[in-house]
Amino acid sequence: MTPTPQSAPPDTPPREPFSRRTLLRWGAAGGAGMALGPLAACAGPTGAPGPGTLTLGLNRSLVSLDNKLNQFDAAVTVQRAVRQALTRIGPGMKPQLILADRFEMARPTAWTVRLREGVRYSDGSPVTVEDVATALRMYGKVNGSFLLGLFPELPTVEKTGPRTFLLHTDKPVPVLDRLMANIHITPAAANRPEELRSGLGSGPYRVLRANAGAGEYTLARNPEYWGTRPTIDTVRVRFVPEESSRVVALRSGELDVVDTLTPDSAEQLTGLPGVEVEETAGVRMCQLFYNFRKPAGHPLADSRVRQALAYAIDGRALVDDVLNGAAEEAGGVVPLALEGAVRTGSYAYDPGKARSLLRSLGAADLRINIIWESGEFAADASVMEAVQSMFQEVGVRASLQQFEPGGDILTWRQGRAGDWDVIGNGYGSPTGQALTTLQGMYGGTAAKERTRDAFMGYVVPRVERQLSDAATEVDDAERTKRLAAVQHAIWDTWPSLWAFAPKTLLARRSRVRGMSLLPINSYDLSAVRLEG
16 A cells, blocks of 8 residues: 555654745745636626526636536536426435436336426426436536546436336446436437537526626526426526625625635625625535546656655645635545545645655656636635645746636646646535545546546546445445445545645625525525515
8 A cells, every 4th residue: 555644753843834924925926827817807797686686696607507517516506496307415415306206216226217297398398208318318428527427327218107217227326316416407309418508497497698608697487387486586697707806796785695705705704784604514625636647657647756745735724824724624535524435544744755755756856737727616826826835845846827717628637638737626526425426536447538537537447446346335334335445545546636625605695595505515596585
């Protein structure tokens, strides 16, 4: 086993803590190495919302209402208000029935499903079994999909009646009812593998106006909705990339809700009249993940080098001084709040050890290219600039390359564009299960890598075999045991330079009621109401 840094050696002198002032100074000086574009491409909304209108300010552009490729956490709230799935993840991270009123395991490789009677799309047409079958086929044709990576395999549909069908898998998928919460259903005739630009769905809202390029949408109540009628007439969605602009717009009443706040902004808003801050434990893993597509012989293809670099990162300073305590440094390969997650180790800051190990491994003069998309996680640029300076302390030169939302970072993630060494990435857990997150991040195979569906090129056959054995185990106790073992095996490959699990922070005007923020950074829009 590759040794993992659990703590600094006893004879290590106490570290001089990085002050918040130092980290902020790094942030000011570090920008020279970044490829930055204009952040204020879209101004904040003007004019306060009306009494029956809810206005959401998102930190990332919602380029479509189709979640096959556009899957950042806060988008789920809007997407599920228009398109729905057979199930959804609700309070307590438990699956709830939505378009289905029956979803039961008939045997380890087959599930019995029945569509709810009377469910219709916003044009009045019924939701059919054929729509479900087509949706699964379309998701299966998307390369590089985050959601596709969560599935050990996509099920096939066998129709057994007008509203009933079986979902078949070759091997057992014991959490299929949770996974299907991510397959949004749309009419078969209008479905295709590309992102769907239309907004036809069965949800409580329908699309009145859409400007995908600007990330702006106006939703209205769906008159054909089969469920409880939402109380809010209109929902406006705006993309406001500058956090300061979102905070000002919230304080002035121009926005009702802003998502993915930095701890500093949340602190500014806490206690203000007319504003409420929502906080919940997060199940999102934010990482500085290594590029596993490096050829044999490259320093980063050696787990010992990856581990040595991790000693250069002062995670405690990043959490305390940059993230303002609103995160927990990772102690495993997935967030420990997930069901089935186990603690596998910890990151240790020891720059002297980093320097000596890198020298001994012939990697003392490394150049590291770090890439990320703006808004991937709160305070992302400040984190990257601090990491750049920490690398400098151990003789590693790092360059920073920041991509704007809606750009081409997806092709870089897939290894189809430029080269990179470390990526700042946030990986959510739409199921609340460690199993599905592990499957999506570490279940890469050679076949998946050929279509660029392996997460950052992570293909480790022994890990994939262990994970597959755990994923197909129907006995809960045995599956838990196998999941623990594979998490330790993954930790020993040293996939991340550093990682943390942020708290989920959201702010709203006090007139917004009925919002139940889930750890997956989403809420049921149809349950929200306006008062005053």
